[in-house]
Amino acid sequence: MAREVKDEDMERKLLEKQVERKILEIHGLVDKEQKETRDVLSPIICWKCKTKNGATAQYCDRCGAYLDEEKMCKDMIALGEQLIKIGRQAARNRLGVLKQKIL
Ligand SMILES: [Zn+2]
Numbered sequence: 001m002a003r004e005v006k007d008e009d010m011e012r013k014l015l016e017k018q019v020e021r022k023i024l025e026i027h028g029l030v031d032k033e034q035k036e037t038r039d040v041l042s043p044i045i046c047w048k049c050k051t052k053n054g055a056t057a058q059y060c061d062r063c064g065a066y067l068d069e070e071k072m073c074k075d076m077i078a079l080g081e082q083l084i085k086i087g088r089q090a091a092r093n094r095l096g097v098l099k100q101k102i103l
Pocket of ligand 1: 046047048049050051060061062063064065
């Protein structure tokens with residue numbers, strides 16, 4: 001039962017991918033190289049070290065490079081936000097020190 005559900009889920013995902021690709025194709029947003037990219041079940045070859053990774057891998061097993069563009073973007077945004085927070089905190093601390101010196 002659970003297995004059937006899983007297969008159904010996989011099929012749906014495949015279909016979604018195909019539809020998504022079709023839409024991009026129609027709008028001319030996919031180039032020829034991208035059209036031939038992996039389907040959901042094929043292994044991902046690392047763009048950096050050419051290691052074969054599992055179909056759902058987000059990072060390369062060998063070199064740790066990002067394999068999922070969307071994941072990479074999300075992580076980069078999160079990292080940027082983190083850095084801004086750290087920067088603000090550092091600025092606040094520095095301001096506190098300066099105030100103490102003046103007063
Ligand atoms: Zn790699």
